[in-house]
Amino acid sequence: MSQDLTNRPEVIDPSRAVSPQLFSFLRDRIVRSDLAPGTRLSEVEIAAHYNTSRQPVREAFIKLSEAGLIEIRPQRGSFVRRIDIASVLAAQFVREAVEADIVRAAAERITDVQARELDSILAAQRDGVDGAPSAFMALDETFHRTIATIAGQGAGWGFLESLRIQMDRVRHLSASQLPRESLVVQHTEIVEAIKAGDADGAEQKMRQHLRRVLDDIPVVTAAKPEFFIAEES
Template sequence: MESKSPNPLLTDKGGSKMPQKIKRGSASAQLHGSLRDRIIQLELEPGQNLSRGEIAAEYGVSQTPVRDALLKLEEEGLIDTFPQSKTEVSKINIEHALETQFLRLSLELEITRRLAKAHDPALIASAQSILAQQKAAMTANDLAAFARLDRDFHLSLFEAGGVSDLYGVVHARSGHIDRLRKLNLPDPGKLASILDCHTRLLDAIRAGDTAETEKVVREHLSGTLAKINDIRERHQDFF
């Protein structure tokens, strides 16, 4: 049986009621998106128990969309279900994160190489605009906005390369590595390092320098993984 004890799903960290009612549209899709975001943001921490009944009550839905949303989260490796026992947020899986990183690196190396060879500044105009917004978010120390803009930046490169659907493939697998990034983002110098790589990457694409583009992509996408041991040491309960 699932636990009926108080669950942080129903309150924010200050103890206040969280209005999370689902709006019109696909309830299961919206619920999946909301729960997934809360898992990635570590609001729902690895190992935390999830009660279907409490989720349904919080979001104002029946248990059918809850079941569907949890099934999708399980497929993505973000929750673990123990039949007749419990459902909980999965621990961060390093091997899964490494596999996703391999996929993303392979795709972004080819995408940025093509963009550099195209030598068309208009293709990266959106990325340039997002980079300016990221700089403002760093100045304001708005980590949530910075992280969202970081995703937008990379999505804009997939779009510029004409393969935006492939970003969805990467995104669906990114839960474990995104949680690692969430833990790494507040570290001193991390935001500045990301901005530096984004700036150099766009400069290399504009210059048509494929060698520099590859160098920057490899450096940029290896940053968090290089800190795995340190992150795991500081957050042992999450692994």
């Protein structure tokens, strides 16, 4: 399987370092499964597509390998890695612990303006239930990041990125195959608890929400078995 880079209008910003931009573009494509597991990535083709040299592409590949998203095989090429279930489970465990504390803090300090912001995000999610999975999941990211900001942990949200990557690969697959209405219901319950200042209730609802991926794994692995590995070989 070879890469297809023609379906998104990403453009390199010449005023910024190229390698981090390429890493971001390719990471997001892999997380969304636009570049499916097993896809061979060509330095030459990617460099040509983004009108850059091969060196920043090579640097981006190294970062993608460190993030567990691609496998660089000497003399054979670079390939998108399949999703490691063990990594997903570990990420879910840590993320749940962190976001449980975040949502409690949000419930204790939310303002009326911030409550309206969360309501606006929920409204956009309801409107996007039948839209593109990528757009729906972008709103999901906005939802969780906004709660972190309300909790005073906006700057720390980036530290969860490496944890979210493998988990988000499963979440994107589930968003394309499973009913999204249930995710909106869960988000709504979290927001109502936050707005009520119910820290215990908000934590409980957030934990239930983040454990949803554990229920989704058997469904998406059955639908896309070629996307997953049970353990490192």
